[in-house]
Amino acid sequence: MVKSYLKYEHSKTFGLITSATSNAVWSADENAPNASSRSTGGGRAVVGADEEVLCWDVKKGELLARWKDSGCNAEVTAIAQSKTDPDIYAVGYGDGSIRVWDSRIATVIISFNGHRSGITALAFDNSGVRLASGAQDTDIVVWDLVAEVGMFKLRGHKNQITGLSFLHPEYTSANVVDGEGDNGLGAPNGHLSARDDHAGFLLTASKDALIKLWDLDSQHCMETHVAQTNGECWSMGIMLDQSMCITAGNDGELRVWSVDIKGLSSLSAYVTQDLERRYLSERGTLNRHGKDRTIGVTFHPSGSYVAVHGSEKAIEMWAIRSPAEVQKSLARKRRRRKEKEKEKPSTSEPKRMDTNGEKHSDEDAGEEGEINISEIIVPYVIVRTSGKVRSMDWAGTRIGKSVQVLAATTNNQLEVYDIPVKRKEKKSKSSEPPDYDRTFSVDMPGHRTDVRSLALSSDDRMLASASNGNLKIWNVRTQNCIRTLECGYALCSSFLPGDKIVVVGNRNGELELFDIASSTLIDTVKAHEGPVWTLHVHPDGRSMVTGSADKSAKFWNFEIVQEEIPGTMRTTPRLKLNHTRTLKVADDILSLRFSPDSRLLAVALLDNTVKVFFVDSLKLFLNLYGHKLPVLNMDISYDSKLIVTCSADKNVRLWGLDFGDCHKAFFAHQDSIMQVAFVPHNQDGNGHHFFSASKDRMVKYWDGDKFEQIQKLEGHHGEIWAIAVSRTGEFVVSASHDKSIRVWQQTDEQIFLEEEREKELEELYEGTLTTSLEPELDNGEEKSEVVAAGKQTIETLMAGEKVAEALVLGIADLQLMDEWNELRTTQPNAAPPPRNPLFIAYGNLSAEAQVLAVVQKIPAAALQDALLVLPFEKVTALFTFLRLWAERRWNLPLTCRVLFFMLKTHHRQIVASKTMRPMLDAIRSRLRGALQRQKDEMGFNLAALRFVGDRVRERGVREYVDEEAWGREEEGEKGRRKRAFVDVA
Numbered sequence: 001m002v003k004s005y006l007k008y009e010h011s012k013t014f015g016l017i018t019s020a021t022s023n024a025v026w027s028a029d030e031n032a033p034n035a036s037s038r039s040t041g042g043g044r045a046v047v048g049a050d051e052e053v054l055c056w057d058v059k060k061g062e063l064l065a066r067w068k069d070s071g072c073n074a075e076v077t078a079i080a081q082s083k084t085d086p087d088i089y090a091v092g093y094g095d096g097s098i099r100v101w102d103s104r105i106a107t108v109i110i111s112f113n114g115h116r117s118g119i120t121a122l123a124f125d126n127s128g129v130r131l132a133s134g135a136q137d138t139d140i141v142v143w144d145l146v147a148e149v150g151m152f153k154l155r156g157h158k159n160q161i162t163g164l165s166f167l168h169p170e171y172t173s174a175n176v177v178d179g180e181g182d183n184g185l186g187a188p189n190g191h192l193s194a195r196d197d198h199a200g201f202l203l204t205a206s207k208d209a210l211i212k213l214w215d216l217d218s219q220h221c222m223e224t225h226v227a228q229t230n231g232e233c234w235s236m237g238i239m240l241d242q243s244m245c246i247t248a249g250n251d252g253e254l255r256v257w258s259v260d261i262k263g264l265s266s267l268s269a270y271v272t273q274d275l276e277r278r279y280l281s282e283r284g285t286l287n288r289h290g291k292d293r294t295i296g297v298t299f300h301p302s303g304s305y306v307a308v309h310g311s312e313k314a315i316e317m318w319a320i321r322s323p324a325e326v327q328k329s330l331a332r333k334r335r336r337r338k339e340k341e342k343e344k345p346s347t348s349e350p351k352r353m354d355t356n357g358e359k360h361s362d363e364d365a366g367e368e369g370e371i372n373i374s375e376i377i378v379p380y381v382i383v384r385t386s387g388k389v390r391s392m393d394w395a396g397t398r399i400g401k402s403v404q405v406l407a408a409t410t411n412n413q414l415e416v417y418d419i420p421v422k423r424k425e426k427k428s429k430s431s432e433p434p435d436y437d438r439t440f441s442v443d444m445p446g447h448r449t450d451v452r453s454l455a456l457s458s459d460d461r462m463l464a465s466a467s468n469g470n471l472k473i474w475n476v477r478t479q480n481c482i483r484t485l486e487c488g489y490a491l492c493s494s495f496l497p498g499d500k501i502v503v504v505g506n507r508n509g510e511l512e513l514f515d516i517a518s519s520t521l522i523d524t525v526k527a528h529e530g531p532v533w534t535l536h537v538h539p540d541g542r543s544m545v546t547g548s549a550d551k552s553a554k555f556w557n558f559e560i561v562q563e564e565i566p567g568t569m570r571t572t573p574r575l576k577l578n579h580t581r582t583l584k585v586a587d588d589i590l591s592l593r594f595s596p597d598s599r600l601l602a603v604a605l606l607d608n609t610v611k612v613f614f615v616d617s618l619k620l621f622l623n624l625y626g627h628k629l630p631v632l633n634m635d636i637s638y639d640s641k642l643i644v645t646c647s648a649d650k651n652v653r654l655w656g657l658d659f660g661d662c663h664k665a666f667f668a669h670q671d672s673i674m675q676v677a678f679v680p681h682n683q684d685g686n687g688h689h690f691f692s693a694s695k696d697r698m699v700k701y702w703d704g705d706k707f708e709q710i711q712k713l714e715g716h717h718g719e720i721w722a723i724a725v726s727r728t729g730e731f732v733v734s735a736s737h738d739k740s741i742r743v744w745q746q747t748d749e750q751i752f753l754e755e756e757r758e759k760e761l762e763e764l765y766e767g768t769l770t771t772s773l774e775p776e777l778d779n780g781e782e783k784s785e786v787v788a789a790g791k792q793t794i795e796t797l798m799a800g801e802k803v804a805e806a807l808v809l810g811i812a813d814l815q816l817m818d819e820w821n822e823l824r825t826t827q828p829n830a831a832p833p834p835r836n837p838l839f840i841a842y843g844n845l846s847a848e849a850q851v852l853a854v855v856q857k858i859p860a861a862a863l864q865d866a867l868l869v870l871p872f873e874k875v876t877a878l879f880t881f882l883r884l885w886a887e888r889r890w891n892l893p894l895t896c897r898v899l900f901f902m903l904k905t906h907h908r909q910i911v912a913s914k915t916m917r918p919m920l921d922a923i924r925s926r927l928r929g930a931l932q933r934q935k936d937e938m939g940f941n942l943a944a945l946r947f948v949g950d951r952v953r954e955r956g957v958r959e960y961v962d963e964e965a966w967g968r969e970e971e972g973e974k975g976r977r978k979r980a981f982v983d984v985a
Helices: 261-269 323-343 349-368 753-772 794-826 837-841 847-856 860-868 872-888 892-905 907-912 916-956 963-980
Strands: 004-014 024-027 044-049 052-057 062-067 076-081 088-093 097-102 107-113 119-124 130-135 140-144 149-154 161-167 201-206 210-215 220-226 233-238 244-249 253-259 280-287 294-299 305-310 314-320 377-384 389-394 402-409 413-420 437-442 451-456 462-475 481-495 501-506 510-515 520-526 532-537 543-548 552-564 571-584 589-594 600-605 610-614 620-624 631-636 642-647 651-656 662-667 673-678 689-694 698-703 708-714 720-725 731-736 741-752
Touching: 004 698, 004 708, 004 731, 024 076, 024 389, 024 402, 044 076, 044 402, 052 076, 076 119, 088 119, 088 130, 097 119, 097 130, 107 860, 119 161, 130 161, 130 201, 140 201, 149 860, 201 233, 210 233, 220 280, 244 294, 244 305, 253 294, 294 389, 305 389, 305 402, 314 389, 314 402, 377 413, 451 731, 462 501, 462 741, 481 510, 481 520, 501 532, 510 532, 510 571, 520 571, 543 589, 552 589, 589 631, 600 631, 610 642, 642 673, 651 673, 673 720, 689 720, 698 720, 708 741, 708 753, 741 753, 753 794, 794 837, 794 847, 794 860, 794 872, 837 847, 847 872, 847 892, 860 892, 872 892, 872 907, 872 916, 892 907, 892 916
Parallel strands: 161 233, 233 294, 451 481, 451 720, 481 532, 532 589, 631 673
Antiparallel strands: 004 741, 024 044, 044 052, 052 062, 076 088, 088 097, 097 107, 119 130, 130 140, 140 149, 161 201, 201 210, 210 220, 233 244, 244 253, 253 280, 294 305, 305 314, 314 377, 389 402, 402 413, 413 437, 451 462, 462 481, 481 501, 501 510, 510 520, 532 543, 543 552, 552 571, 589 600, 600 610, 610 620, 631 642, 642 651, 651 662, 673 689, 689 698, 698 708, 720 731, 731 741
């Protein structure tokens, strides 16, 4: 009989606030998904957390929502919020896919897949109906969110895209520059006949140090400039009014550009283009205080400030002066210079030349209007953060007494800083930067550094996670952090019997004892001279052993001591560690374990060996040789018969504890294996099953009797440092460099080894298949600037195959039914022919309805790629069904879309084929009639909507009367009447 195993599946993720792969977006409370989260006033932070998007209440530090697509395991790399509907977010992933989320219902509304690698930049247009995406594959794709399709792909950059922004010229007569109104093109001056259907422009920046301006109407690159002089361009920011743009690169260099929006507006109004004119011009260069590369540039929505940050612990804020302030500053400088000239008469020629030169440049600056950019954008304040900044966003759009900045740092926390704004009326002589405050932070639900050790309590309810500086206690069921305690650089940890105290071994050779109930450090014991790499509690629960780099293992007894309370006669019981004996070895100890029967102690040394000692006499029992590199961890099975060891040589070895023989050695992972752990019991016959965790981001589940890999647990996006198996074996907890702690739950689903091997082979085949489908350029062939936005995936291939299959069955059924209908003209009582069981199963569905149902099930974004799978021989069959759909007016938008795409794709073959002409004529006549009827219907509905709108507007207008003024007028009129008329009785 084939052995089956129970499957482990990922169930929960916690401990992660924000990951360093994605940017953070601040959103106002008015857009909160439920009413209860609107009242806090701190706003919400939408951040990427591995493959999920988390929505945090910044003020309370609470998690409001978690957006996770079960079909996607790639990490989030970019987030953008729609400008028109603040509840709509576009999220880019590391596999090149994009999902558009509705935050109110936390569901995906559109999915796109057009890039070959991770998304690096996303931007919505002003109307919210188009989305531009840039990726590491150097391509830019413009997506239509209404039709849910990729419009086109722009190619021109030679490295990953780092910045994107739509430019929307306003089509008003005010935008026409004097002298540009007529332009010899027939449009009268001041009345611009703007083309409202112009697609606009796109500004892009890339790591290839270029900034490009694209015309989306004609889909070509209008201008290319070198953005940075000293290497890559890492980020781009654009002002809300689109008049100014900043690109940033290495060594703190910021390049400022002015965008000629008026010129672009006039360009979009006319068909011809002035080839000599430049719409993007350099204004100058600014230098940041920090000299690292600048990875973020963000303008405040008011246009008064711009914030830039590198990869260090600082955000630099710059103030943008108004024209009046710039003129004041220049006048002040001129006045100062004149005063200096009066004080110091020109004695030497070189000095005079120097001052003349300076004077000349400033006068030019004032008179010619080309003011130096350093006069317009001036440093304001440097905000020092508690971690390296990954991204920032402005928290709020208005400027009151202060501005707020949301910073997401690489050490897993979110911070909001409040920076006071300088008031114009307060003219302070001192130019000291303003004081800023950290008002809110989200840092409790996660560690600042990597978790190096995990320990579960005896009832599996609590989890202790220890890192450099913090020990956190979690409720496993609710994933809430219930205690946070400060500790040293933790390397190992364990709950002591009773689950009230946690012991932590740190890098300084100390053992720290923490009481969970009172959140206090009970005791610190200087146990070793070197780092305490490992500790293990004796199975009887009365003692423990610690192993260190000082080449010794020390045994400690737990003792309860009555301590006097200072100033009183009372005593209180306290736990003390009493050192009983020491085991000296030849090298550093990296790991040690008691056997469950308390008979043996296994010690792993830095010399690649494992030594097994008797616990009572500490005599050497076994020497286990075989690993090429040091053994990093080990575990002993429930029956004390097997020991499993893992090493930096990527191998796992199973040994028998009877004679020390190696049962099996297998290459288990692609990197160092950090930890192994047996299932602690044998209730389901799984006592010899074990887990291994490695730096290759995988947890693997093994059968120690058959020496087979049962399952791969994929999900982490960084090296896995530690795992802990529950006492019941029902779940496993793993902690990783990506700052997340994951719980893998055992399910009732059975898995078989043969099936798992087949799945792995299928995944391998599918991965190579999709890469082989990518079109390759011949040597010397140049990439075209604009191509179709498509990407073949396994989903599109399967969808194409389903359509081809439906067409084969449908055509056969159509012919069968046509023959029967012909037969009925001569024999009215002829029995219906036996149809394909598929049509009968769907309730005697017609062939054309079945084919339409198959095509309708394909997502709109994947339809074109699925149709490309069809060979030309199937096109005739497809056109037959298109004629029937047009005739019956079924789903006309889809019918037209399929028809036009197939005509465009197979144009040459269709033109050359004689049999296709009558078929196309039939489709044209039927489609034209159907579309005309639909057009008339839409016209009728539009006229009715306009009529209803006019009536609503008429009823909605009411005259407003000021009651007090009306009362005063009434009194005045009464008074005047009394004087003017006399009543005669």
